[in-house]
Structures are given as structure tokens and as C-alpha cells.
Amino acid sequence: MLSSSDTTQNEIKKEQKIIGALAEKVWDAKTQQYHGGQEWKFLDNFVEDFSVTTNGLGTPQFALQAAKDALNFCGHYPPGDQEPAKSDLAKWMAPAKLGLDWENVHSRMLLGNGASELIDLVTRISPKGYWKSGPNRVQYKEYERSAIADKREVIPYNDPRPASLTCLVNPNNPTGTYMHIEELKKYIEETAVDNSVFMVDESMQIWHSNKFQLDSLISQSEWIENLYKTRNISVYIMHSWTKIWSCTGIRLGSVLCPTAELASELKKLQVPWSVNISALRFLEVVCSEQEEEFLNKTWELTPKWRASEIEKLRVLEKSLTGESGNWELSGEDFLSWIWIDFKDEVTAEDAAEKARQAGVPVRPGKNGYKEYTKVRIAVRSPEKVDILINAWKDLKRSN
Ligand SMILES: Cc1ncc(COP(=O)(O)O)c(C=O)c1O
Known part of the structure; x- marks a missing residue:
């Protein structure tokens, strides 16, 4: 009979073979x-x-140039408040013309060195306990990797045991399935247990349309606040910006926390200057009229x-x-x-x-x-x- 370490070794060998030379x-x-x-x-x-699921149009050229130019200032630290890039992103994500409140979004936002950094950060601050994915058997793996690194037990999405942390990718990578906003909210209300954390990754939702926000949790600040106040369910919205703006190499992501207070808690734990000056400049330009x-x-x-x-x-x-x-x-x-x-x-x-x-x-x-x-x-x-x-x-x- 194989010991568990033999089984692990066999799994690793199989995986290595699979990955290809x-x-x-x-x-x-x-x-x-x-x-x-x-x-x-x-x-x-x-x-x-x-x-990779990056934008087929490639990298936006004005932003790329700005990122290159920013390297002239690499002898200086990036701004500790991630500004003005953070405000620019908040305004772009929650424009007044769609009836959204960018200042609210801004107060709940943190930029990161790719979404990966923030996924890991939110995982670590979430209450200890079981981890589960959204309703797809196959889902982007970084959430599970972070959970395992954080010594959580991973349970299947339909396991009746209460998960303290649930992570759902919408649209789901790689299967491409998508829940519209009302269906998504219903799913969260019905599956999240009280006093838990629910991360929703909307990185690929930007492709939805030029009014993507209206079918996104970005437009649901009140619902998120209410869920937090009444059931202590914390909904974090995760975005990787490396796909829509095809900039995986410079690393750029953001998270919207349920409240400004929780954003401060997260900020306390974040390594300073994790977003470099090129990435910040890049973000300023992609959010500007130049790249409309x-x-x-x-x-x-x-x-x-x-x-x-x-x-x-x-x-x-x-x-x-x-x-x-x-x-x-x-x-x-x-x-x-x-x-x-x-x-x-x-x-x-x-x-x-x-x-x-x-x-x-x-x-x-x-x-x-x-x-x-x-x-x-x-x-x-x-x-x-x-x-x-x-x-x-x-x-x-x-x-
Ligand atoms: C759905 C989704 N979320 C997050 C990420 C992490 O992206 P990054 O760390 O490059 O921002 C990826 C990368 O493939 C992804 O597909």
C-alpha cells in the first residue's frame, strides 16, 4: 500500500509530467x-x-509609454498613498454619469502588486476555518493556493459545512460561466454563512460592456454594507487589471473592501510600496481619456x-x-x-x-x-x- 508521502510524490511526478518540458x-x-x-x-x-486571458488588442500604447517614462524616476519611492492613480481608478470604476459614488469606492479601495497579492492578503485576514470555491468545480486556482498556504481545509463548493471564506470568480475563469448581478447577490445571500468572508473576483467582468459596472458588485455598495451590518458577511471585490489592459508583467490589481474601516485594516497589513511607479503611472493613463x-x-x-x-x-x-x-x-x-x-x-x-x-x-x-x-x-x-x-x-x- 502507498504511504501518503508516496502518493504525494506520485502526484507531483504526474503533475510535472503534465506541465510539459x-x-x-x-x-x-x-x-x-x-x-x-x-x-x-x-x-x-x-x-x-x-x-493567457489578456486583451487581444495588446497593451494600450499611451499607458505603456507613460510606464516607461516613469522609470526615469526610479530613484524615488512610489507615493505611500498610491495617488493619484488610486483616485483615477476609483473615478473610472464608479463614474458619476452612471450614478455611482467614486468617493465611496475610493475609501474602500487598495491597490496591489497584481490581484494575487490582494487575494493572499484577504485570505490571511479572514476568520480561520473552511475554504470553498464558488459553484464551479473548476475555478481559477490562486484562491485555493492562498487558502492552502494559510493552512485552511478546502471543502467542495456544495459541502454543507460552513465555510469561513468563500471565493467566487465571476465570470469564471476558465469555464466562462457568468452570473448576472441579481443571481450573484442571491447566491451570496443564500450560501454565505453569517460572520464569514466572501471574495468575488470580477477581473473578467470588465469585458461585459461599456456599462459593466451596472451588472457588477461595484454598483452594489449599499447591499454590501447592509450584508456586513446585518449578518457580518464581508464581501470583497477583487480585480486583476493585468488582463483587460494586458500588463501582466507590471502587476496591477485592486480590492474593494466592504467598508472604509476594513480597508484600513487591510492597509495596515500590506507591505508598503507594493505597486511600483511604472504600474501607478500606467494606471493613471489607462483611466484617462487618452485610452478611452x-x-x-x-x-x-x-x-x-x-x-x-x-x-x-x-x-x-x-x-x-x-x-x-x-x-x-x-x-x-x-x-x-x-x-x-x-x-x-x-x-x-x-x-x-x-x-x-x-x-x-x-x-x-x-x-x-x-x-x-x-x-x-x-x-x-x-x-x-x-x-x-x-x-x-x-x-x-x-x-
Ligand atoms: C480571474 C483571475 N483573477 C486574478 C488573477 C491574478 O492576476 P494578477 O495577479 O496578474 O493581477 C488572474 C490571473 O490569471 C485571473 O485569471
Whole structure:
């Protein structure tokens, strides 16, 4: 019989094998959680990264230039209050024209070195006890990683035991399922126990539309305050800004705490200057009128590119499987990625390998998520998609 340490070793070996030769060099499977976006720099023929959910339009150019220019001041500390970037973000997130109160949002906000820093911070300050995910069996793994690092027991989302910390990703990465605001609030009211913390990740919700706020918890300050006062349920809204503004390398995230007092509590625990001067300048510019056009284009083009990508996948599916195609292509129309279920492990494995060989890496579902028949691909411009589709023209199938 295998001891538990043998089982762990076997799991690690399996995971290492799964990750593949390239990404294996990067992630330490014993201590770290696999994440996409690492293979590109090993590929001599790299063209485009389909393995991450960043904006297909790339990085906004005015903001990028401002981030570069900011390095001229790297001999100085970043501002301790994260200003003016923090106010700019609050105004952008909660504009008066939509009837929102940016000052309230600002008082509850903290910027971080990517959302990852803030996920970890909120996890550590949450009351001890069980951790569970939102209603998706497969969900972005960083929340679970932080919970395990914080020595919490992870229980399934439908476990009747009360979780002191629940984390829900909406829209969910990687499956692309989405709860509209009323459904989301109902879910929280019904599943959160009193005196608990509920983190909701809305990083990918920005793609919803140019009025994304109205279908987001950003517009629900009163409901959040009320839930806190009446049931002591603390709803934290998490945003990674590295996806919509395609700036994963400079690290930028924010959290909205349930109250200004709780934001102060969190601030006490945050390492100072965790957001550097380039990232702060970048944020100022993306929130300004200079980059309005970039966002308008994002909302206009992403669903079009996504629809055309799906069409091409359907044609490919037909050519490979005949009329009996059964691939599942999941996710809301507005999202920056597609979650593909080939219903065949051999095909999924081959898809990841062939994409890598063609310089267009994708995110294998088996790594971390243990979804062996699936891959996640980003929404990208039609020319880039053609390279991926061409690489997949002879995908293997099990018999
Ligand atoms: C849903 C979601 N939330 C948060 C993050 C963390 O992002 P970052 O630390 O780059 O801001 C990611 C990254 O993939 C993500 O997909």
C-alpha cells in the first residue's frame, strides 16, 4: 500500500509530467501553482500567446509609454498613498454619469502588486476555518493556493459545512460561466454563512460592456454594507487589471473592501510600496481619456473576434470529426477566451503540443485544473487565429 508521502510524490511526478518540458523549468510543482503565460519565451518561433486571458488588442500604447517614462524616476519611492492613480481608478470604476459614488469606492479601495497579492492578503485576514470555491468545480486556482498556504481545509463548493471564506470568480475563469448581478447577490445571500468572508473576483467582468459596472458588485455598495451590518458577511471585490489592459508583467490589481474601516485594516497589513511607479503611472493613463478609444475598441472587437474564432473552430471540427462533431466551446460571448472541450484526451494533448510547436501556446486544461480533454485559448485577431487553426489541421484523435 502507498504511504501518503508516496502518493504525494506520485502526484507531483504526474503533475510535472503534465506541465510539459518547457513550463516545467519555470514552475516548482512542489510549492507553486501552475499558471499559463510562461512558455512564450522558450519558443524560438513565438508568434502569439493564446495561453493567457489578456486583451487581444495588446497593451494600450499611451499607458505603456507613460510606464516607461516613469522609470526615469526610479530613484524615488512610489507615493505611500498610491495617488493619484488610486483616485483615477476609483473615478473610472464608479463614474458619476452612471450614478455611482467614486468617493465611496475610493475609501474602500487598495491597490496591489497584481490581484494575487490582494487575494493572499484577504485570505490571511479572514476568520480561520473552511475554504470553498464558488459553484464551479473548476475555478481559477490562486484562491485555493492562498487558502492552502494559510493552512485552511478546502471543502467542495456544495459541502454543507460552513465555510469561513468563500471565493467566487465571476465570470469564471476558465469555464466562462457568468452570473448576472441579481443571481450573484442571491447566491451570496443564500450560501454565505453569517460572520464569514466572501471574495468575488470580477477581473473578467470588465469585458461585459461599456456599462459593466451596472451588472457588477461595484454598483452594489449599499447591499454590501447592509450584508456586513446585518449578518457580518464581508464581501470583497477583487480585480486583476493585468488582463483587460494586458500588463501582466507590471502587476496591477485592486480590492474593494466592504467598508472604509476594513480597508484600513487591510492597509495596515500590506507591505508598503507594493505597486511600483511604472504600474501607478500606467494606471493613471489607462483611466484617462487618452485610452478611452482602446476600451471602446475592446468592447467592440472582442465579441466579433470571439465569434469568428468559434466559427473557425467549428469548421475545423467538421473537417476532423465529420458531421458527428461534439466539441464544446464554452463561455459568454463577451469574454477574452474560449474554453474548449475536445471530449478526447489525445486531441487535447496534441492541441497543446501542436500550438506550442507553431509558436502559439495555449493553456492545457490538465495542468492544475485536471481537465484532461480541455484547453483554453485566448481571443486574438483573425490573422493570429489562422496560425493556430492551421497548426491544428491534423489533430490526433483516440479511436
Ligand atoms: C480571474 C483571475 N483573477 C486574478 C488573477 C491574478 O492576476 P494578477 O495577479 O496578474 O493581477 C488572474 C490571473 O490569471 C485571473 O485569471
